[in-house]
Structures are given as C-alpha cells and as structure tokens.
Amino acid sequence: MLAPSGKIPSEGSGDNSGPAQTAASNWTTQCTGIKTLHESRGCAVVELTGTFEPAVATASGPDDSHPNVPRRWQAQYRLDRGSRRLFYRVRFSPVAEEGLAIEEAWRRRPVLRVATAEPTPVVRAMMREKLVRTSARSFQTSLGYVIDEDERATLIASESSTIHRRSGDRFFDSLLTVDSADKIANGDTRHGWDTVSDDAKSGEAWSGWQSFAFGFDVKHPVAAAKSFAMGEPVWAVPIASNSGSLAKASPRGWLIHPSPSSLDVQIVDVGRVRDSGAAEDSDAKQGQPRELMALHLRVIQTASRAASASLRFCRDVDSVYEVSSLSRPFRRDTGNGELTLQRLAEISNPESIQQEGDRVRWSHPSHGVVHMVVLFEIGGRA
Structure with missing residues (x-):
C-alpha cells in the first residue's frame, strides 16, 4: 500500500515524471505495529497499523491545505488453511467525505499496489463475467482482474467497482476510497472477518473497510471473484471416515x-x-x-x-x-x-x-x- 502522491505516475509528462520522481514524494508509508489477531489450525489473521508521514526531503506535513487527507491506516490479512486465496482489507483515518475527480483522487488518495515478477505481463480484466485482455494504462472493473505470467496467474478480486492503472512495467495500482463506513458495505461478516481490533473500540472515526482477495493459480478466477464479491464464505466439505484415515474416506461427488x-x-x-x-x-x-x-x-x-x-x-x-x-x-x-x-x-x-x-x-x-x-x-x- 502506498500513501497519496507516493506513486509512480501512470502517464509520463516530461522529465519530471517517472520512477525517479517517486523519491521526491510528499508522503511515505510507515508501519508502526504488527500483531496476530487470530491463530488456529484452520485460519490465521494478522493486523498491521501505520501512518502516512512526510518524506525526509519535505519540510512541512502532507499538504495541510487538505485536512481530510488520511493520516493513519489499518490493514488485516487472513489466510485459511488449504486455500489458494489470501484475504486483505484496509481502512483509513480520518474520513474524507468530499468527492474528487479521478485525476485528483490518484494524487490525494492511497492506493493498493501489486508488483509482478516479470515485466509487462498479460492483464485480463473482468467485464460482465468475462476475462477481457486489456493493454490500457487505466481500466475499471467490477470484479477485479487477472495477471497472467509465464509461471503463475494471480487474481486480484475486489468487492465492488474499482479503478486500476499500470505504474511502470511491473506495478499495478488500485485506487482506494476513504469514505465513511455508512457508504461502504460492511465486510466484517460478509467475508468471514470475526475479529475486532483495539482501534475499533477506541471510538476514532475510521473509513469503511475495503476488502480484496488475492488468488494464486485459481482454476476458476471469475467464479472465485464472484464468490468473494457476494461475501459467501467457502466452507470446506468435511470428510467422514470411521477409521479416521483420509485414505479410506468416503468419496466426494459433484452436481x-x-x-x-x-x-x-x-x-x-x-x-x-x-x-x-x-x-x-x-x-x-x-x-x-x-x-x-x-x-x-x-x-x-x-x-x-x-x-x-x-x-x-x-x-x-x-x-x-x-x-x-x-x-x-x-x-x-x-x-x-x-x-x-x-x-x-x-x-x-x-x-x-x-x-x-x-x-x-x-x-x-x-x-x-x-x-x-x-x-x-x-x-x-x-
């Protein structure tokens, strides 16, 4: 995750844009704490908290002319045993209610960045339940997109319509929102999050949770993205066996x-x-x-x-x-x-x-x- 203005520009505009300009960014993302919220044989949840701080080269704070720019962030990761999907959700403080144009939002809102091992991979956006190959610098999807590389395929699924863009050859950014929780569907129960952090009890104003799922070589990316967007947890089918041996378990079937x-x-x-x-x-x-x-x-x-x-x-x-x-x-x-x-x-x-x-x-x-x-x-x- 990157702070606002701490991103590689999606469109080059002369010598002052590009990866080198990122070092002169207004903000940097810092992690101030990490803890385990839940740990069992079937699931683990880890929470990271941090702040957006001014870079060393910046004398003043992060653009004081916009007081509603987020200063704190909280992210949680959940991994279920045997699953090919890593669940992720994030929220910010303070809450920003004003609407911004797309270009302005890319500068003043945090983004979720995904890095690839190979340069210029094939990207397939999910549009109307279909995977459509796209080479556009910026694109919008309702379910997410798939990054196809020679040795792997990565699914980035979102729970709602999200704007994405390429940054350089190996990075993909997803624009995050800092709207209040009333404007974002509650993902605490929709995606199986049953843990409550200490920050949630403090009474501080936080934005609503935004959830993503990262799938690694999933066989049915569209079905996996739809299942995630619907918020229906995928339960493991229990294997009944009198002897307790998996080798002698009753066979499974299909519809x-x-x-x-x-x-x-x-x-x-x-x-x-x-x-x-x-x-x-x-x-x-x-x-x-x-x-x-x-x-x-x-x-x-x-x-x-x-x-x-x-x-x-x-x-x-x-x-x-x-x-x-x-x-x-x-x-x-x-x-x-x-x-x-x-x-x-x-x-x-x-x-x-x-x-x-x-x-x-x-x-x-x-x-x-x-x-x-x-x-x-x-x-x-x-």
Missing part, C-alpha cells in the same frame, strides 16, 4: 462439472416439464403424463477463445434443449402457463446440443453465452 474450466455455469430457473404424450405410452402410468425436473442454465465462456464444451451431471440426463437468451419459460409473469415438453421443443433448438448419459456437449463461441434447459427424469437412477 455439475464443466469443461473447459473457463466456463461459468449459472442456474437461471428450476422447474418441471410435463410430457403429455407419455400418457399414451404403455410403460407409463395410465392417464398420468410423465413429469421431468428441469434446470435452466446460463453458460458463459469467460475466455476469449472458442471451445468444445461439455457439462457432466451427477445423474443421467433425459434430454437437453437450447433456448434463447431472452427466454424465461419457467417464469410465471411470461404468460406461458404450464410448460410442456411439446412447447419446449417449439421454442428451442434441440439439435444444437448433444446428450449422452450424464454428459451434454456443444460448440461454444468465444466469450459467448448459451442458455439451455436440461431435463432429468423424476425418480430416475442417479
């Missing part, structure tokens, strides 16, 4: 397994489909049409490449139908009434997706979105 891993699967609706034609079948119960459980899925290709996609379910699939992205056949306000298999066949393209056993396959376009209705026999074998 939906996507391939490739860049697919983001979302459940739009759950409903039932009635097959009225099955009432005439000799195998069906006389006078009773067959009912099928239905999942309306939205599948998004987050990567910028076409793929031969597939979904594998925990049980056999009866049939699958591709529907329009604007279609909501299970919503009561659409006026469709009871959905039958015959009506579903009329509003869909059943030939575009192949089904075999518990797996469905189709060709997915680059950054494309596919809507499908997957049917399962009620009471059938898993």
Whole structure:
C-alpha cells in the first residue's frame, strides 16, 4: 500500500515524471505495529497499523491545505488453511467525505499496489463475467482482474467497482476510497472477518473497510471473484471416515462439472416439464403424463477463445434443449402457463446440443453465452 502522491505516475509528462520522481514524494508509508489477531489450525489473521508521514526531503506535513487527507491506516490479512486465496482489507483515518475527480483522487488518495515478477505481463480484466485482455494504462472493473505470467496467474478480486492503472512495467495500482463506513458495505461478516481490533473500540472515526482477495493459480478466477464479491464464505466439505484415515474416506461427488474450466455455469430457473404424450405410452402410468425436473442454465465462456464444451451431471440426463437468451419459460409473469415438453421443443433448438448419459456437449463461441434447459427424469437412477 502506498500513501497519496507516493506513486509512480501512470502517464509520463516530461522529465519530471517517472520512477525517479517517486523519491521526491510528499508522503511515505510507515508501519508502526504488527500483531496476530487470530491463530488456529484452520485460519490465521494478522493486523498491521501505520501512518502516512512526510518524506525526509519535505519540510512541512502532507499538504495541510487538505485536512481530510488520511493520516493513519489499518490493514488485516487472513489466510485459511488449504486455500489458494489470501484475504486483505484496509481502512483509513480520518474520513474524507468530499468527492474528487479521478485525476485528483490518484494524487490525494492511497492506493493498493501489486508488483509482478516479470515485466509487462498479460492483464485480463473482468467485464460482465468475462476475462477481457486489456493493454490500457487505466481500466475499471467490477470484479477485479487477472495477471497472467509465464509461471503463475494471480487474481486480484475486489468487492465492488474499482479503478486500476499500470505504474511502470511491473506495478499495478488500485485506487482506494476513504469514505465513511455508512457508504461502504460492511465486510466484517460478509467475508468471514470475526475479529475486532483495539482501534475499533477506541471510538476514532475510521473509513469503511475495503476488502480484496488475492488468488494464486485459481482454476476458476471469475467464479472465485464472484464468490468473494457476494461475501459467501467457502466452507470446506468435511470428510467422514470411521477409521479416521483420509485414505479410506468416503468419496466426494459433484452436481455439475464443466469443461473447459473457463466456463461459468449459472442456474437461471428450476422447474418441471410435463410430457403429455407419455400418457399414451404403455410403460407409463395410465392417464398420468410423465413429469421431468428441469434446470435452466446460463453458460458463459469467460475466455476469449472458442471451445468444445461439455457439462457432466451427477445423474443421467433425459434430454437437453437450447433456448434463447431472452427466454424465461419457467417464469410465471411470461404468460406461458404450464410448460410442456411439446412447447419446449417449439421454442428451442434441440439439435444444437448433444446428450449422452450424464454428459451434454456443444460448440461454444468465444466469450459467448448459451442458455439451455436440461431435463432429468423424476425418480430416475442417479
């Protein structure tokens, strides 16, 4: 984390800008304390506190013409055992309520800096649940971004819309806010923070917490960023074993397994489909049409490449139908009434997706979105 004005400028403006100018910055970031708030076999939380102080070369304090510029900061790190994500949150004092233009905010607000091992890495910003490669000096994301290097991929996930920019060849800055806690969603419980520091009990006015998550080689960066933004903690699935040995533990299963891993699967609706034609079948119960459980899925290709996609379910699939992205056949306000298999066949393209056993396959376009209705026999074998 860097103090205001203690940053490499994002845009060069002559000989007076660049990394060399950083040494003449007005402020420096100093850490005055570090302590462990929580330590157990499953989780550890460490807290750092510090101040923004004038640099040695500066005779006066940090821009006294703006009294609401933050002077103190408090940051906490949390690491869960076995997790690929490091959770981070930070807040400042005093609180600054006035609004600033973007250029002014970059000078008078602190930033969160990320350094890379390699120069000029590939950056993929998350825009509308898709990873979009960007070479822009400054960019804004709602979920965060991914830094792709030859030997690693790092996810920087944010809980709200954040402005980022490149600083030099190896640094990326995220603009932080110092608004009051009333204007920022409370992340104390949303992200599993259950520790309270001494500063929180002192009554001093602090800004709201801003939370970030750093993921290291996560398989599903968009899903991980969405889970973090929603504030839902990811609980570990307990392994039941009578003997206590992990080698003899009961096997785990899945509900939906996507391939490739860049697919983001979302459940739009759950409903039932009635097959009225099955009432005439000799195998069906006389006078009773067959009912099928239905999942309306939205599948998004987050990567910028076409793929031969597939979904594998925990049980056999009866049939699958591709529907329009604007279609909501299970919503009561659409006026469709009871959905039958015959009506579903009329509003869909059943030939575009192949089904075999518990797996469905189709060709997915680059950054494309596919809507499908997957049917399962009620009471059938898993």
